[in-house]
Amino acid sequence: MGYEDFGVIKAFDHLLIHYYEYIKLIKEIVNGFFQDITTHLKTNSVFARLTGDELIKIRELRRKTNLAEEFIINLRFFRGTRFWDDFLEDMEANNGMFLIEFINDFYKIPPERRKELIDLYAEWGGTTFYAMISLLVMISKFQNRTKNKDFFNLLNDAFLKEMNRIWDVKPRIARVFNHYPKLINNYLMIIPENRQNMFVSLLRGDIWEKEIDILRKRLLNLCELHFNSSQYFKRFFIRIINKYPEFIEYLDDTKKLNQISKGIFAKVENLPSIKEKKEKIGDYYDIEFLRVGLETLQGASIRETNVNFTEFCDNYIQTLFEICKTEIDQEIGYNVDTKDLFAIFTTGGHAREQAFDDDYDLVAVLNSNDEEIIRYTNKIITRMNTEIIKRGTLPHYRFSDHFGNYVTLIDQLDELFSRGDSDIFIDKSQILGSRLVVGSKKFEKEFVDKIITPHIFNKCDEYARDMLNEIESRHRDRRNVESDSPNIKEGIGGLRDIESIFLIYKAIYKIREPISYKLIEKIASLDSKNSENIRKLEKALDFLKSIRDVYRLTSSAEDTLHIDYLENTAKILGYKNSNGNGEIKKLLEDYYRCTQEVNSIISETKKALIC
Incomplete structure (x- = not known):
């Protein structure tokens, strides 16, 4: 073809450069044709006289035509592929005015004929999945503005039955999913719970074309997320998929999601505006939440989950603080x-x-009484709150209830803990269990010297007694004994019991670092007599936390385990139905065995937990 090497640039490089230049030129030319073609098709579509300007003219003439009847006549007369953009655009235009009239006209038809029309529309949908699914999504969006709330269900049921009769339904759905992932995602969001299995059954069975079968499996994964995820988890992946529908192909490739989120995080600092920085750090948080959640559902260990979740949360808070601080600096000059x-x-x-707490428990502390700095830091926290809430997570500042500000002064904490209120051990636990995210090591040392050492470490016997009394009080609560739905956090032998014991150990041994595997290792070496029990508590903590994490992702972000919703949790954790014992039964047997052991350990080690 006449290409030659020129210095370090090889002949094939010249060829590729020209190739991509022509590809770019062709795309520009073709895009120019699209508008003309679209205009032509709209003008000559079978729906032209029923949509757009023609529809307005008909209304002005007080037409007697029933839109539902008129459409089906045109649809049946012109079979095969047809141009749908005009039909779909006009259905949604003017806040769904045309669509609402279309639905209302349906209900002007006698019931028997209405049933016939529903089946005819479903038959039409069988020839064009894209158009029918688009129509169903629109109906779901606007039908609440009509008196006929059941239209979506009637049409969707008929469409699902029609698809079940189509021999090549799997590859056809897979192809629509490939070209219109956001549309299919929106459709999955509105399929009624009692019809979800019906849709999934359409996708069962392999397809001989490997590329199409990959799409089918990817769609099944998306169905699994939609139909078997809690609202707590679903809000993150729906937000990401709606914004970045191309990410659907990475739902089974969390390494790729991790690469994407790292790339976004690396770019945040260099973005030109505060608004863009806030938006992108929010995207980073959402993608990472999605990634860690997916890995948890795919069987990642509890320790791996905790490490990954903590890393991106810390990155988010630290970066968000810097962004909001810069924003305030720019405003005040x-x-x-x-x-x-x-x-x-x-x-x-x-x-x-x-991982997977449903709120952000934060303590913002200032070691200064300067009014300007107090106002300044409160402004920063206020801006941070606004962004955190956008993530669907509530920030909670415990000491704001005491002092009326987001930012708490060290002097205020000193005064609060000096009063000796009967329930002050709860606030002390918050401080003792805290972990520095933003701030210097010098500040933390002063914080420990002024607050933690005098009020907790030096009064560890008082703190330990208060904590043990609180455990006994919870154990006497009949709700924790008689409930058919165990509370994995507050129940006897639950997470709070384990964490309370480790907080007491922290006070006794004057350990600052947070409750973690490293801390438990240190406690086991310091209390060698009870090291075996401490290891058992560590194992119990992992087990209970694994149940809690998976339950939150699949059922509900609460600590009460409802037995009817434990099946997915049990399966993901590896429980199987065998010998007549279901997954849920086996999980609950292990749960109660674990919590009983925790309770026994606490009873045995009480004496060792007094300074």
């Missing part, structure tokens, strides 16, 4: 120096480096 004066600690599950 100068930088307020808070180095070594301000810190943000996580408490609760995030502080314990555990």
Whole structure:
């Protein structure tokens, strides 16, 4: 073809450059044709006289035509492939005005004829999945504005039955999914629960074309997420898929999702505006939440889940703080120096480096009484709150209830803990279990010296007694004894019991680091007499936390385990139905065996937990 090497540039490089230049040129030319073709097809479509300007003219003439009847006549007269854009666009235009009239006209027809029309539309849908699914999504969006709330279900049922009769339904659905992933995702969101299995059954069985079969399996994975995920988890993947529908192909490739999120995170700092930075750090959080959730459902260990979840949460909070601080600096026109004066600690599950808490427990602490710095740091936290809430997670500042501000002063904490209120051990537990996320090591040292050491470490006997009394009080609560739905957190031998014991150990041995595997290792070596029991508590913590994580992702973000919704949790955790014993029964047997052992260990080690 006449190409030659030129210096370091090889002949094939010249060829490829010209190839891509022509491809780009062809795309530009073809895109120019699309508008003309679309206009032509709209003008000559079989629906032209019923949509757009023609529809308005008909209304003005007070037409007697029934749209539902008129459409089906045109649909049956012109079989095969046809142009649907005009039909679908006009259905949705003007806030669904045309679609609402279409639905209302359906119900003006006698019931027997209405049933015939539903079947005829379903038959039409069998020839064009894309158009019918688009129509169903629109109906779901607008039908609440009509008196006829059951139209979607009637048409969808008929369509599912029609698809069940089509011999090549699997490859056809897979191809629509490939070209219109967002449309199929939207359809899966609205399929009624009692029809979900019907849709999934259409996808069962391999397809001989490997590429199409990959699409089929990918769609089945998406169905699994939609139909067997909790709202708590679903909100993240729906938000991401709606924004980035191309990510659907990575739902079974979490390594790729991780690469994407790392790329987004790396670019945040160099984005030109605060708005873009906030948006992208939010995307990073959502993608990482989705990734870690998917890996958990795919069988990742609890320790791997905790590490990955903690890493992206810390990255998010630290980066969001810097973004909001910069935003406030730009607004006031100068930088307020808070180095070594301000810190943000996580408490609760995030502080314990555990995944899937349903809120952000944060403590923002300031070591200064300067009014300007107080206002400044409160503004930063307020901006952070706005962004955290967008993630669907509620930020909670325990000490804001005491002092009326997001930011708590060290002097205020000192005064609060000095009062000796009867339930102050609860607040002390928040502080003792906290973990530094934003701030300097110098600040943390002062925080330990001024707050934790005098009020907790030096009064560990008082703290331990209060915590043990609280455990006994919960155990006497009949709700924790008689309930048919165990509470994995507050119940006897549950997560709170285990975490309370480790908090007491932290106070006794004056250990600052948060409850984690490293801490448990240290406690086991310090209390060698009870090391075996400590190891058992560690194992129980992993087991109970695994149940809680999977249950939150598949059923509900609550701590009460409802037996009717435990099947997916049990299966994901490896329980199988054998010898007449179902997965749920086996899981519950292990659960109660575990919590009983935890309760026994606590009873045995009480004496060792007093300073």
